[in-house]
Structure formats: structure tokens, C-alpha cells
Amino acid sequence: MRNFRIWRGDASSGALEDYQVEVNEGEVVLDVLHRLQATQTPDLACRWNCKAGKCGSCSVEINGMPKLACMTRMSTFTADETITVTPLRTFPVIRDLVTDVSYNYVKAREMPAFSPPPDLAPGEYRMQQVDVERSQEFRKCIECFLCQNVCHVVRDHEENKLAFAGPRLFIRAAELDMHPLDARTDRKEHTRDRQGVGYCNITKCCTEVCPEHIKITDNAIIPMKERVVDRRYDPLVWLGRKIFRRDQVEQQAAAEDTTPAPASPETVTHRASPGQVNWAQEIQVPPAPAVGPDGRFAMSEVLIDRAGAPSPFGDDVTFPVDPEQLRYLHPRTDED
Amino acid sequence: MTTTGAESAPGPSKAQPAVTTRPRAAIAERTLRKDRWWLPPGIVAIGLAAWVTYATVRVFLKENYWVAEHHYLTPFYSPCVSLECIPEAAHFGRFVPDLPILPYAVISLPILLLFRLTCYYYRKAYYRSFWLSPPACAVPDGHARYTGETRFPLVLQNFHRYTFYLVVVITAINTWDMFLAFGGEAGFGIGLGNLVLLLNVIFLWLYTLSCHSCRHVTGGRLKHFSKHPIRYRWWTFVSRINPKHMQFAWISLGTLALVDAYVMAVSAGWITDLRFFN
Numbered sequence: 121m122r123n124f125r126i127w128r129g130d131a132s133s134g135a136l137e138d139y140q141v142e143v144n145e146g147e148v149v150l151d152v153l154h155r156l157q158a159t160q161t162p163d164l165a166c167r168w169n170c171k172a173g174k175c176g177s178c179s180v181e182i183n184g185m186p187k188l189a190c191m192t193r194m195s196t197f198t199a200d201e202t203i204t205v206t207p208l209r210t211f212p213v214i215r216d217l218v219t220d221v222s223y224n225y226v227k228a229r230e231m232p233a234f235s236p237p238p239d240l241a242p243g244e245y246r247m248q249q250v251d252v253e254r255s256q257e258f259r260k261c262i263e264c265f266l267c268q269n270v271c272h273v274v275r276d277h278e279e280n281k282l283a284f285a286g287p288r289l290f291i292r293a294a295e296l297d298m299h300p301l302d303a304r305t306d307r308k309e310h311t312r313d314r315q316g317v318g319y320c321n322i323t324k325c326c327t328e329v330c331p332e333h334i335k336i337t338d339n340a341i342i343p344m345k346e347r348v349v350d351r352r353y354d355p356l357v358w359l360g361r362k363i364f365r366r367d368q369v370e371q372q373a374a375a376e377d378t379t380p381a382p383a384s385p386e387t388v389t390h391r392a393s394p395g396q397v398n399w400a401q402e403i404q405v406p407p408a409p410a411v412g413p414d415g416r417f418a419m420s421e422v423l424i425d426r427a428g429a430p431s432p433f434g435d436d437v438t439f440p441v442d443p444e445q446l447r448y449l450h451p452r453t454d455e456d
Numbered sequence: 457m458t459t460t461g462a463e464s465a466p467g468p469s470k471a472q473p474a475v476t477t478r479p480r481a482a483i484a485e486r487t488l489r490k491d492r493w494w495l496p497p498g499i500v501a502i503g504l505a506a507w508v509t510y511a512t513v514r515v516f517l518k519e520n521y522w523v524a525e526h527h528y529l530t531p532f533y534s535p536c537v538s539l540e541c542i543p544e545a546a547h548f549g550r551f552v553p554d555l556p557i558l559p560y561a562v563i564s565l566p567i568l569l570l571f572r573l574t575c576y577y578y579r580k581a582y583y584r585s586f587w588l589s590p591p592a593c594a595v596p597d598g599h600a601r602y603t604g605e606t607r608f609p610l611v612l613q614n615f616h617r618y619t620f621y622l623v624v625v626i627t628a629i630n631t632w633d634m635f636l637a638f639g640g641e642a643g644f645g646i647g648l649g650n651l652v653l654l655l656n657v658i659f660l661w662l663y664t665l666s667c668h669s670c671r672h673v674t675g676g677r678l679k680h681f682s683k684h685p686i687r688y689r690w691w692t693f694v695s696r697i698n699p700k701h702m703q704f705a706w707i708s709l710g711t712l713a714l715v716d717a718y719v720m721a722v723s724a725g726w727i728t729d730l731r732f733f734n
């Protein structure tokens with residue numbers, strides 16, 4: 121029998137509650153949480169998935185330190201020790217040990233995606249191992265968000281969440297900026313101005329808690345800070361900028377950098393031969409899927425009112441749709 | 457999301473989702489850590505305070521910095537540029553008037569101080585130990601408001617790279633002093649003092665070259681290592697010693713104090729130099 125103190129509650133209130141649980145050899149904290157669910161508190165909420173330290177779902181705080189519950193062995197505690205398990209402090213709590221980690225997805229969505237070189241088609245990308253090696257370290261991330269949770273910039277200063285993207289997104293920024301084929305040139309500015317890399321004071325807690333042992337600070341944040349210095353704090357570069365007005369040039373380049381518009385219906389229609397399709401008929405526009413007050417889809421599975429993502433065609437459209445109602449001619453291949 | 461730094465002030469876009477409005481778990485304890493988390497920052501605070509005290513006293517003592525017999529010069533007085541310096545100890549000339557507030561090595565010491573002050577490792581050390589921001593992981597920050605290194609004066613930490621360039625020159629001067637010390641008044645000779653000086657110079661170089669800015673300028677800034685094989689080799693070398701930067705930071709502090717104490721002791725006649733050769 122071991123003593124556990126587990127935070128129980130939800131957004132309105134909560135408290136640490138004591139439990140006595142049986143523990144067997146070789147178990148991890150997540151096993152004990154499951155035994156508690158099975159024997160004493162069937163309503164204890166905790167998130168988990170793989171039990172192998174690879175999905176990043178079971179992040180909690182154990183004795184005050186952010187950890188994966190499935191990778192924290194019971195053998196690391198003494199027999200008489202009370203083990204405290206609390207939800208991640210930095211994110212809004214949903215219930216018990218489950219928190220809403222949307223913050224991290226919001227920040228991820230603000231990150232410009234990989235942008236391939238314009239002169240290469242997919243399949244033509246060639247990279248050398250030495251060039252991609254640095255980025256590969258960051259691909260080990262399992263998105264457990266322990267680093268985001270421990271970072272004092274947002275953990276102790278809620279207001280910084282607006283300006284600060286957090287260590288997990290800094291490794292993403294470094295991964296893309298070091299990518300040999302990424303064509304974007306404004307990533308350093310993005311990291312400084314939109315991700316707030318300046319808020320990080322390199323105290324390395326993110327590196328300390330990362331279960332994948334990614335050297336977040338040494339290999340991603342400090343290199344990104346140095347790259348920002350290249351662009352922003354180098355007196356010679358700054359002078360060159362002022363003299364040659366390169367800022368404006370870059371802004372124009374950024375403005376021109378738009379994704380190609382999807383092909384308009386007109387360009388498609390003239391290819392199809394006119395059949396019985398009424399090309400002029402009005403198409404019923406389906407209502408857009410439900411979004412939250414921020415105008416976006418709900419980010420986490422707990423907040424959304426159905427399983428899976430909302431339909432991009434609207435919830436009241438059922439398939440198959442009657443083809444008569446569509447401006448669409450199905451190509452026939454059996455005629456010739 | 458297309459943006460350049462020039463058009464956007466630091467800060468988020470206006471349309472932010474309401475991630476910041478819903479409450480966190482109500483946990484009364486400020487931290488639930490039960491281990492002795494205060495020990496590492498405490499040790500660092502004591503270590504740094506002790507070293508700074510020693511160095512300050514020594515730098516303003518203005519004596520016992522040169523062993524005439526064996527030509528040992530402590531790095532705290534190198535290069536000795538004050539008009540009051542012992543002429544033999546001034547390897548690079550004497551041209552700065554002596555004022556009580558100025559140390560004899562008035563050019564190198566401020567640069568070295570700035571270098572270590574803006575060093576990524578020391579930043580971590582003093583932000584944790586002295587500024588308590590945060591004192592340890594998952595322990596609350598000691599401050600109500602926090603802007604990190606985005607504002608003056610801390611934004612100046614970004615100039616670390618330029619102090620690195622200057623310190624390479626100073627470390628070369630220390631190396632030069634170390635070589636000169638092999639030739640004392642009686643010609644070539646080797647004593648314990650030479651070995652201590654050599655040890656110090658080795659660790660000064662390891663500390664300086666393992667610098668994160670060094671890692672960046674030698675090769676880290678490149679996008680294509682394959683196009684710059686020589687710089688890639690450099691970067692690989694720096695990357696090998698860079699993870700030990702913290703250790704080198706402390707060891708080099710230790711060897712600096714050791715060399716200085718040794719030179720002071722020999723110079724003051726408290727001990728005699730142990731000679732291996734001549």
C-alpha cells in the first residue's frame with residue numbers, strides 16, 4: 121500500500137485528496153492511476169494513450185515536477201513517500217488530471233508551414249544527411265507539452281501567453297529555419313516578433329523536463345537567438361538595412377508571397393462536355409461548421425461536441441448527394 | 457501569417473483565441489517539489505559571490521601580480537597597461553594613468569566581465585540564483601511581471617557575440633603571457649607555476665571556444681553544411697565541446713583563481729616555486 125495525493129476537481133474548484141493504493145513491482149504511476157480508477161474512484165479523469173512514452177498524452181506533475189505518468193517508475197520513490205499527482209499548472213483544467221492544452225495548438229497554427237522551393241516539384245527534393253541532421257533531433261518531439269508547461273514565462277505569467285510561443289514551438293522554428301530546402305526567409309523575424317523568443321531567459325527548464333531528451337535550449341533556442349542577432353542586432357546589418365532600405369524590399373517580397381488561388385469553376389467547366397447537367401442551377405451553400413467564439417474550430421477532443429473533426433461541408437449535409445443537384449458531370453470512360 | 461519584423465511590433469496578432477481566460481487548477485501550494493531544489497541555485501550563488509569577492513579584492517590590491525624571477529604574470533593583470541605597472545610585466549606597453557578606481561588591466565577586465573556576464577551559461581546561473589526567475593524548475597518566479605530579454609537593458613544580452621570576438625584576442629594575450637613565463641631571469645625553465653599557467657590557458661580556450669556564439673559563427677548559422685565542409689568541421693568540433701560549456705565556465709573560474717593565488721603567493725614570498733627544470 122502506498123500513499124497518493126491526487127488533485128481532484130474542475131475549473132470551479134478542486135483539492136488534493138488522499139488515497140491508499142496497492143502497488144506491484146515494475147509499475148509506473150499511470151498503472152497506479154488506472155488501479156485507482158478500477159478500484160476506488162471510477163470517475164478519476166486522466167489522459168493517456170500509448171503507455172510507452174511515445175504519445176505525449178499522460179503529462180502530469182508528479183511531486184511538483186512535470187513528468188509523463190507512464191514513464192515514471194514507482195521504484196524511484198521510497199515506500200513511505202506520499203506521491204502527489206497534479207494536473208499541468210500552466211493550462212486551464214478540464215477535470216482532475218486533464219487539462220486543455222489548446223494554447224499549444226494555437227501557437228502551432230501560427231507557425232508558417234514548411235515552404236518548399238518554388239523550382240522543385242514534390243519528389244524532386246534531394247537533401248544530404250549532414251544538412252538535415254540538426255532538424256532531425258527536433259522531430260523526436262512527442263508533443264507532451266511538458267516543456268511548455270514548465271516554462272516560467274507562461275507558467276508564472278499568464279499574460280505572456282499572447283506574446284510567447286514556448287519551447288516546443290522554438291524547436292519547430294529551428295527545425296524549419298535549419299531545413300536545407302525551406303524557402304522562407306522571414307523565419308528569424310517571425311521567431312523574434314511573433315513567437316517572442318526574447319522572453320526566454322535560457323534557464324533551461326524545458327531541456328530538463330523533455331522526455332525525449334531534446335537539447336531544446338542548446339540546439340534550438342540559443343541558435344535561434346543567435347540567428348535573430350544576425351538579422352536584428354548586428355550593427356553592420358542594421359546599418360545596411362537603413363542605407364539600402366532593405367526592409368521595404370522584404371515587405372514587398374512577403375506581400376507577393378501568396379499561395380496560388382484554387383482553380384476557379386470556370387476553368388474546369390469548359391473542359392467537361394455539356395450533358396444533362398444544368399450548369400446554371402443554383403447550388404445550395406451548406407452552412408459552415410460550428411466554430412467557437414474565436415471564429416475557429418475547437419482544438420481539443422474534450423471541448424468539441426462530437427467525435428472527430430467537423431465536416432467541412434456542414435453538419436446537415438448527408439452523402440451521397442443527389443448528382444442532379446450538382447453542377448458536375450461525371451466522366452464516362454466506358455463509351456470509347 | 458506572412459510577416460516581416462519591420463511591420464509588426466513584438467506581440468501577438470489581435471485575433472487571439474480565448475486561451476487565457478479559463479481558470480487553471482486551483483492548487484494552493486506554490487510548488488509541490490519536495491526535493492532540495494534550492495540547493496543547486498544556492499551553491500551557484502555562493503560560488504559566484506565568493507569568486508567575485510576574491511577577484512575584486514585582488515584586482516584592486518595592485519601588488520603581488522608579477523614574479524620577477526620566473527616571469528609569471530597573473531591573468532588578472534594582463535595585459536598590464538597602467539603607467540604604474542612593473543615595466544617587465546607590461547608586455548604591451550603602459551599608457552593608462554593610474555586612478556584608484558581603475559584596475560591595472562583596465563582594457564581586458566571590463567571585456568572579460570561583459571563576456572561572462574552575457575554568456576548564455578552565466579545568464580542561466582544568475583537568473584536562477586540571484587534574480588530567482590525562476591529559482592528552479594516548476595518553482596514560481598520571484599517576480600510579478602516578466603518580460604525576459606525583450607527590453608532594455610536585458611536586450612543587450614544579444615551583443616554577447618561581439619564580446620566573444622574581443623575575448624578571443626584577450627585569451628591569445630593570456631596564452632602569450634603563458635609562453636613568456638617559460639623564460640625567467642635564468643633563461644628557459646619549467647616550474648609548477650608554468651604548469652598552472654598552462655592549465656589555466658587550456659581551460660580558458662576550452663571555455664571560450666565552447667561558447668554558443670562561437671558555435672553559431674563557425675558554422676551554426678549555415679543552412680547547408682554540405683556546401684561548407686571546412687566550416688562544418690569547425691562546427692562539429694565546437695559542438696563537441698559546447699555541451700560542456702557550463703563545466704568549462706566553472707573550471708576556468710577555478711583555474712583563474714588558482715593561478716592568481718599561486719602567483720600572489722610566490723610573488724609575496726609565502727611559498728617558493730617548485731622547479732622541475734632550471
Ligand code: SF4
Nearest residue numbers: 271320322323324326
Ligand atoms: S529555457 Fe527558455 S523556453 Fe526553456 S523553459 Fe527556460 S525560459 Fe522557457
Ligand code: SF4
Nearest residue numbers: 261262264265267330
Ligand atoms: S520538446 Fe520535449 S518536452 Fe517539449 S513537447 Fe516535445 S517531447 Fe515534450
Ligand code: FES
Nearest residue numbers: 170171176178190
Ligand atoms: S501514455 Fe503515451 S506518453 Fe504516456
Ligand code: FES
Nearest residue numbers: 575576577667668
Ligand atoms: S561564453 Fe558562454 S555562451 Fe558564449
